[in-house]
Amino acid sequence: MEPTKDSNYIQQHLANxxxxxxxIRTALAIIGTVHYERKRTQINEQTFKPAVHLVWLISGLMVVMVxxxxxxxxxY
Incomplete structure (x- = not known):
């Protein structure tokens, strides 16, 4: 069977x-890893406070990416 124009479109769509x-899988893995590490180490608010802005920045960028x-x- 010869490839048709539709089969090329289907292949491209499936690849996308x-x-x-x-x-999405990578973003969920990163979020899960951060959540696990935060729970595992039991970081208190004094320790975590200096990095809160970075967490919000990274989370915001991930939301924009999604x-x-x-x-x-x-x-499209």
Missing amino acids: ERTYLAW ILFFLYFYL
Whole structure:
């Protein structure tokens, strides 16, 4: 069976979906690891306070990344 124009589109779409899911999986793994480490070490508020702005910055960037991927893959 010869590849058609539709099969090329389908292959591209599936590749994009795998990439999107890989990014989501990576983001969830990072979030889970940070959550686990925070619970495991029982960091108190005095120790954690200097890094709170970095946590919010990284979390915000991850949310923006997920929104951009969602917009890219579902609107185009």
